Amino acid sequence: xxxxxxxxxxxxxxxxxxxxxxxxxxxxxxxxxxxxxxxxxxxxxxxxxxxxxxxxxxxxxxxxxxxxxxxxxxxxxxxxxxxxxxxxxxxxxxxxxxxxxxxxxxxxxxxxxxxxxxxxxxxxxxxxxxxxxxxxxxxxxxxxxxxxxxxxxxxxxxxxxxxxxxxxxxxxxxxxxxxxxxxxxxxxxxxxxxxxxxxxxxxxxxxxxxxxxxxxxxxxxxxxxxxxxxxxxxxxxxxxxxxxxxxxxxxxxxxxxxxxxxxxxxxxxxxxxxxxxxxxxxxxxxxxxxxxxxxxxxxxxxxxxxxxxxxxxxxxxxxxxxxxxxxxxxxxxxxxxxxxxxxxxxxxxxxxxxxxxxxxxxxxxxxx
Numbered sequence: 001x002x003x004x005x006x007x008x009x010x011x012x013x014x015x016x017x018x019x020x021x022x023x024x025x026x027x028x029x030x031x032x033x034x035x036x037x038x039x040x041x042x043x044x045x046x047x048x049x050x051x052x053x054x055x056x057x058x059x060x061x062x063x064x065x066x067x068x069x070x071x072x073x074x075x076x077x078x079x080x081x082x083x084x085x086x087x088x089x090x091x092x093x094x095x096x097x098x099x100x101x102x103x104x105x106x107x108x109x110x111x112x113x114x115x116x117x118x119x120x121x122x123x124x125x126x127x128x129x130x131x132x133x134x135x136x137x138x139x140x141x142x143x144x145x146x147x148x149x150x151x152x153x154x155x156x157x158x159x160x161x162x163x164x165x166x167x168x169x170x171x172x173x174x175x176x177x178x179x180x181x182x183x184x185x186x187x188x189x190x191x192x193x194x195x196x197x198x199x200x201x202x203x204x205x206x207x208x209x210x211x212x213x214x215x216x217x218x219x220x221x222x223x224x225x226x227x228x229x230x231x232x233x234x235x236x237x238x239x240x241x242x243x244x245x246x247x248x249x250x251x252x253x254x255x256x257x258x259x260x261x262x263x264x265x266x267x268x269x270x271x272x273x274x275x276x277x278x279x280x281x282x283x284x285x286x287x288x289x290x291x292x293x294x295x296x297x298x299x300x301x302x303x304x305x306x307x308x309x310x311x312x313x314x315x316x317x318x319x320x321x322x323x324x325x326x327x328x329x330x331x332x333x334x335x336x337x338x339x340x341x342x343x344x345x346x347x348x349x350x351x352x353x354x355x356x357x358x359x360x361x362x363x364x365x366x367x368x
Contacts, residue, residue: 112189124174
């Protein structure tokens with residue numbers, strides 16, 4: 001008696017596997033659609049928020065004005081009453097570029113008005129700061145780098161649009177044994193730190209996802225509608241291809257059934273109908289499953305003990321619906337006959353025809 005609940009649980013589990021297998025194409029399409037919509041909404045909504053600003057100070061080049069490697073006794077070089085060589089000093093020109101390499105414009109209101117916006121040289125004294133170029137006439141005039149004190153260059157707080165820059169030269173005097181350090185001054189809203197780098201930087205600009213999903217709510221709404229329409233077209237084409245494939249498959253299978261010699265030799269119309277239904281719906285796999293079930297006396301006895309409940313033919317995925325695969329249905333189709341109360345007995349002639357039909361199908365597959 002303990003075997004009966006186990007067999008029923010096994011049948012229920014395998015029936016669930018059969019349902020999933022029969023509906024896997026629809027489930028796959030629905031899953032693909034859901035994932036696509038989720039990704040589109042995630043990236044689209046995440047890009048509605050304002051991107052962070054960014055600004056970088058780039059040291060384009062460094063040039064020593066005096067490069068006297070070997071001291072000369074009678075050579076005296078002075079600058080602003082300082083003996084450059086005698087005091088072991090060096091004059092260096094820094095060419096620097098200030099660039100907005102973020103995705104948004106930096107406005108005057110974003111600068112902290114209580115702090116200096118510029119650069120500071122640690123380990124050196126700034127002699128002069130002179131503008132050399134800018135990406136626009138506005139920045140060329142408005143940036144106005146000027147020396148403040150001994151080691152600070154201050155810029156006027158100007159609007160720096162994304163991708164825009166201005167450049168300036170900075171003359172620094174420092175000890176030969178000291179490498180000056182340049183740090184950024186000032187605070188801009190949304191920027192945690194202004195980076196000073198010697199590596200050339202590129203303007204980030206809008207990325208691929210920003211270009212693809214950028215825009216406000218109206219743009220996002222139109223994009224969502226267009227996406228749904230596109231998805232509907234794609235799913236429609238996919239469904240049409242599946243239907244076309246199913247139609248062609250069914251047509252080929254009907255032609256094979258109509259041309260089958262084995263089908264014509266079956267004397268029982270019910271047996272012909274059963275075999276045709278199994279092959280039309282499940283192909284050679286379904287016919288193979290039916291052969292395996294009829295050839296297993298143990299499973300037929302188990303099914304008889306469970307009052308005709310469907311028992312899986314083998315370990316393969318269960319493909320044939322219970323409507324015409326249960327022992328009761330097979331008995332009605334004159335494929336099985338009862339052996340008292342103990343079990344069922346398959347029709348040996350049908351089993352032989354079933355084997356021949358599979359051989360016939362294998363031959364027709366090779367031909368076509």
